[in-house]
Amino acid sequence: MSQALYVGVDLGGTAIKVGLCNADGQLLRIYEGPTQTDRGTETILNNIAAYVRELVPPDTDEWNEVQGVGIGIAGFLDIPNGIIDFSPNLPFRKVPVKEIMQEKLGKAVKINNDANVAALGEAWGGAGRGVADCVCYTLGTGVGGGIIVGGRLIEGFSGMAGELGHMAVVPDLEAIQCGCSQMGCLETVSSATGIIRMARDAVERGDRTSLAYVEELTAKDVFDAAKNGDEVAQRIVSRAAFYLGKSMAAVAIVVNPQRFIIGGGVSKAGEFLFSQVREAFVKLTPDRARNGVDIVAAELGNNAGVVGAAGLFLRA
Incomplete structure (x- = not known):
């Protein structure tokens, strides 16, 4: 029986961690790779896409069940429009991450502050x-x-x-x-x-x-x-x-x-x-x-x- 699945991305200055969750907040599996901040914005965004596909291969039943990809980012964000205005650990300035990643992945994308998503994680699948x-x-x-x-x-x-x-x-x-x-x-x-x-x-x-x-x-x-x-x-x-x-x-x-x-x-x-x-x-x-x-x-x-x-x- 199929189930709705959701991908979460924790975008850090050193590593990018991606995880697959079900609708109950259960973490099913995780994948991690280097951010490579020294190689610029395009490389970082390509890495996110590559790691998401490594976590959930396209053209599979699981990929079809993914309802969206959320990204947690440290920095000052325009959350409604999905733009990173400034991030202290990443070479991002006024980058429309939501739009770019939706094009790369063909999935709905949302972004939010890293502390907010950590809180949401605890509320959904942890101590809350x-x-x-x-x-x-x-x-x-x-x-x-x-x-x-x-x-x-x-x-x-x-x-x-x-x-x-x-x-x-x-x-x-x-x-x-x-x-x-x-x-x-x-x-x-x-x-x-x-x-x-x-x-x-x-x-x-x-x-x-x-x-x-x-x-x-x-x-x-x-x-x-x-x-x-x-x-x-x-x-x-x-x-x-x-x-x-x-x-x-x-x-x-x-x-x-x-x-x-x-x-x-x-x-x-x-x-x-x-x-x-x-x-x-x-x-x-x-x-x-x-x-x-x-x-x-x-x-x-x-x-x-x-x-x-x-x-x-x-x-x-």
Whole structure:
């Protein structure tokens, strides 16, 4: 018996990952190949087409069942028109990706922000399965996010909905400038970059901490030191967790999700981080917006992007 199938593409600066999903969000198989950014836009788009065909060979029953190809891309996008305005890791400037890829593949194509599709992947086939309203945070080099309401991804009129890392949550006297040019963004304190910055600042101030003896500081080093009783590291982790919980409190009274999902490299700190985020969230959120709400870890890991991109045809 035939079934509707969907292809998701996670377009990264180093690798392109493509995955095949069914209508239930189940990842059936995956294929990965190099992006080859140094060879230019045309090569990258040709690679996407080649990898999709490798995943699902044309002139097969499976290919005929593919309803569309979704592509997740880091950068500033004109989502309705399928254009990449600018991408920091790719040589794309005002490239009509949707139109070009539809011509190459003969299938409907949609594009969206990489953080949005990762959130959609978790909502559709991961930690948000079965939950109609959830909000996803991706804590990595920056802080990405995605908002799912009524089972659908919220994009906003200009595609900026869900840019959770750029919520101004840090008070003015403590705020620093974010890469987006605004002051006090969540990204400046709760991303891996922000955690490392706070650790380096502490070392430069001469604070007594074991982090002073680590040559190439990572966020994991800070969490490990905090777990081992380093008071400076504990303060840094507590600060990152507090502002993450504070941002969730603000989101909760606007969106009222049933579940917050946290993914990305920083989330690997596990319950040591999550318990402090929950504490801040409970403290700062009105009862009716917090009762029954859970804060959980993402489940799909590096596959969230391909699953979410495939889901653009059902859940966006």
